[in-house]
Amino acid sequence: MLEQFSVEQHTIGMVLPILRKLIYTMLVFKCEVSKDSLFSFSFKKRSLNYHCYTKQSIAAWTADIAAQNPDLVSRSVIGKTYEGRPMYLLKVGKSGSNKKAIFMDCGFHAREWISPAFCQWFVKEAVETYGKDTVMTTLLDKLDFYVLPVVNIDGYIYTWTNDRMWRKTRSKHAGSTCIGTDPNRNFNAGWCTLGASKSACSSTYCGPAPESEKETKALADFIREHLSTIKAYLTIHSYSQLLLFPYSYTYSLPSDYEELNSIARAASKELASLYNTEYTYGPGATTIYPASGGSDDWAYNQGIKYSFTFELRDTGRYGFLLPESQIKPTCEETLLAVKYIANYVLEHLY
Numbered sequence: 001m002l003e004q005f006s007v008e009q010h011t012i013g014m015v016l017p018i019l020r021k022l023i024y025t026m027l028v029f030k031c032e033v034s035k036d037s038l039f040s041f042s043f044k045k046r047s048l049n050y051h052c053y054t055k056q057s058i059a060a061w062t063a064d065i066a067a068q069n070p071d072l073v074s075r076s077v078i079g080k081t082y083e084g085r086p087m088y089l090l091k092v093g094k095s096g097s098n099k100k101a102i103f104m105d106c107g108f109h110a111r112e113w114i115s116p117a118f119c120q121w122f123v124k125e126a127v128e129t130y131g132k133d134t135v136m137t138t139l140l141d142k143l144d145f146y147v148l149p150v151v152n153i154d155g156y157i158y159t160w161t162n163d164r165m166w167r168k169t170r171s172k173h174a175g176s177t178c179i180g181t182d183p184n185r186n187f188n189a190g191w192c193t194l195g196a197s198k199s200a201c202s203s204t205y206c207g208p209a210p211e212s213e214k215e216t217k218a219l220a221d222f223i224r225e226h227l228s229t230i231k232a233y234l235t236i237h238s239y240s241q242l243l244l245f246p247y248s249y250t251y252s253l254p255s256d257y258e259e260l261n262s263i264a265r266a267a268s269k270e271l272a273s274l275y276n277t278e279y280t281y282g283p284g285a286t287t288i289y290p291a292s293g294g295s296d297d298w299a300y301n302q303g304i305k306y307s308f309t310f311e312l313r314d315t316g317r318y319g320f321l322l323p324e325s326q327i328k329p330t331c332e333e334t335l336l337a338v339k340y341i342a343n344y345v346l347e348h349l350y
């Protein structure tokens, strides 16, 4: 086995990406496992694990948590993925009339494993603290949360079985052997104008048309059908520790800039209050990079004023390979920010 080798300095830029890719392709995780194995869904264990999306894990969990909390959680299917998997959506909240809602999704980009973990954590916390935590109780009494635990299910499973660093969907495109579209470049908001690629082989491929992907279409259809009730849109990514709001497809500021910026500032402060995790906040284009076709910009342009993108831990040490020991603290601190935003929305319904 090769244990040590050296390269000349001028070739390091060329060699590093190849090495990195080699290591990532070696990271293959078991997906089909029994219920009591490492990958099954259980928060009773001391440390949390990442969970695959098989019938035994996240998909099964959506059924279980709804069955166990019939007064708070219900499950529906909003569509099917490219490979035919049902996209389960959880509605979390006490039943009531004329309730407004917050939509939250996770798992847009396959390799961002901390993201689906957060959506699961959120639902678990909601049902466990309802009736105990006054803020959560009020939120669930007065609002509904639509939670989509994994948007890009096909891609997510692919990161467990084939390539840990996969990002896109798994769709095929005519005229190219390259697979997948970047779901967060596939929405109809400045589609494919900036920070997105028209090349099917690119990791930021915008797709052949807006909403070309079954997953983004299902999500957009659901939001369009519920526009009168959805008052906030939260989308959870990783990594970089950022709290972003529109716009990303243009450097122009949104008309609600002042309000969104002050919410982001306060939510970041809440988040940091637990473990001092520092977040940067601001409009996407200037805070991270310009990117068109994102779901947050699209939701905002649909009239959902409170539209935010979270980029969770870390800032690059582990990146997408955030260790399992960081799942719990990351989820705990993020929950504080999400609760802050939800409470703000509740007090500023429009």
Ligand SMILES: [Zn+2]
Pocket: 108, 109, 112, 184, 237, 238
């Ligand atoms: Zn992402």
